[in-house]
Amino acid sequence: MKKHPNALVTGGAGGIGSAVCRILHEKGYRVFVMDVATAEGQALAAGLTGENGKSAAVFVYADLADLQSLHQTATQLTEQYGPFEVLVNNAAIDTMGPLETTTIEEYLLTQRINAESAYILSRSVAPGMKAIGGGQIVSILSIILSGGWENRAPYAMSKGALLGMTRSLARELGPDSIRVNAVSPGAIPTAMERKFWKDDRSELDAAILAKQSLKFRAAPEDVANAVWFLISPESRFITGHELHVNGGWYMG
Ligand SMILES: NC(=O)c1ccc[n+]([C@@H]2O[C@H](COP(=O)([O-])OP(=O)(O)OC[C@H]3O[C@@H](n4cnc5c(N)ncnc54)[C@H](O)[C@@H]3O)[C@@H](O)[C@H]2O)c1
Numbered sequence: 001m002k003k004h005p006n007a008l009v010t011g012g013a014g015g016i017g018s019a020v021c022r023i024l025h026e027k028g029y030r031v032f033v034m035d036v037a038t039a040e041g042q043a044l045a046a047g048l049t050g051e052n053g054k055s056a057a058v059f060v061y062a063d064l065a066d067l068q069s070l071h072q073t074a075t076q077l078t079e080q081y082g083p084f085e086v087l088v089n090n091a092a093i094d095t096m097g098p099l100e101t102t103t104i105e106e107y108l109l110t111q112r113i114n115a116e117s118a119y120i121l122s123r124s125v126a127p128g129m130k131a132i133g134g135g136q137i138v139s140i141l142s143i144i145l146s147g148g149w150e151n152r153a154p155y156a157m158s159k160g161a162l163l164g165m166t167r168s169l170a171r172e173l174g175p176d177s178i179r180v181n182a183v184s185p186g187a188i189p190t191a192m193e194r195k196f197w198k199d200d201r202s203e204l205d206a207a208i209l210a211k212q213s214l215k216f217r218a219a220p221e222d223v224a225n226a227v228w229f230l231i232s233p234e235s236r237f238i239t240g241h242e243l244h245v246n247g248g249w250y251m252g
Contacts, residue, residue: 004030004056006084007231008074008125010064010117011091013041015190016140019220020088021048021057023228029086031057032077036064064091064117065109074124083128086231089118089139089162094192095154107154114158119165122180126173134177136231139166140223141184141242146250159184163242170240179239181230185223186212186246213248 007024011017012033018040021031025048035041041059050056058081062073078084095102095110118139129135141159144152163182170180187193187208189201197204209215226245229235244250 002082002085004028004050005086006030006032006081007086007088008032008034008060008077008084008121009088009090010034010062010121013037013044014091015192016185016188016220016223017088017090018044019224020090020227023221023224024086024088024231025057027228027232030081032060032081032084033057034060034062034064035091036061064113067112067116067120070117070120071124074121078125078128083132083135084125085129085132085135087121087125087135087137088227088231089121089137091117092140092155092158092192094195096151096195098151099153102154110154110158111161114155115161115165118162122165122169126176126178129173129178130176134179137166137169137173137178137180138227138230139180139182140227141166141182143184143186143244143246143250145184145242146244146246146252166242167240174239179230179235181235181239182242183223183226183230184242184244184246186218186244186249188218188220188223190220208249211249212246216247218245218247 007029009021012021013035024031033041033045045057045059046055048057092114139162144156145159166180166182223245226243
């Protein structure tokens with residue numbers, strides 16, 4: 001393996017994404033923080049310093065809704081820095097609303113950002129992974145696939161699409177030593193959760209803890225550690241798997 005293998009993390013500036021970027025950096029990867037949140041992404045990348053104190057990470061502005069540009073961006077990065085060893089499809093928008101009032105545009109955008117971008121990026125990085133003898137693709141799904149919540153169909157559909165992609169690509173790319181897995185988080189305190197409480201999050205915490213078997217709130221690092229396990233050689237015989245990280249909220 002290269003001294004600093006390349007890892008691309010979408011939504012890398014967000015709550016879970018930044019924890020994934022940090023652990024990959026710790027493990028010696030050159031991390032590409034891909035996001036639309038420029039200030040947060042640049043600050044994160046600048047803080048992930050290398051041996052000489054300079055940043056060992058690269059912020060990449062990319063709007064995942066623009067699939068053509070996304071492919072071009074991933075191709076350019078590969079030409080400039082070499083193939084990606086790791087792709088983490090983490091970014092998502094959390095669309096909420098009843099069936100009849102959610103607009104077609106909102107529905108389509110959710111599929112594009114949450115699921116189709118992951119397919120496009122997998123397609124963009126797979127040739128490089130094949131050329132270097134393997135790689136890992138991990139996508140972030142959601143507990144929503146296990147439970148079923150009202151007013152969340154577009155979001156749930158996008159995560160279901162990612163699960164289908166995970167299993168199908170695991171089968172297709174396994175012979176090239178590319179493992180494809182997924183992590184399904186439960187409730188993780190990040191910006192995504194912020195809309196569920198107003199001034200005081202204690203009610204939300206209590207409701208979540210009542211559902212969980214483990215009686216503490218998770219941290220983004222709990223998800224990042226699971227992602228790292230699926231990237232690491234310790235999981236070398238695992239592919240096409242959905243790893244639940246939900247404190248025992250849903251099992252099975
Ligand atoms: N937080 C939770 O409780 C929870 C639960 C289940 C699943 N998840 C999943 O975890 C993943 C990370 O979520 P999070 O909680 O860290 O959310 P977050 O909102 O903190 O991070 C999401 C990141 O995605 C980026 N993003 C959004 N749209 C983008 C676009 N068009 N192009 C590029 N980047 C874009 C955002 O700027 C943000 O940095 C998501 O896939 C989410 O569905 C989160």
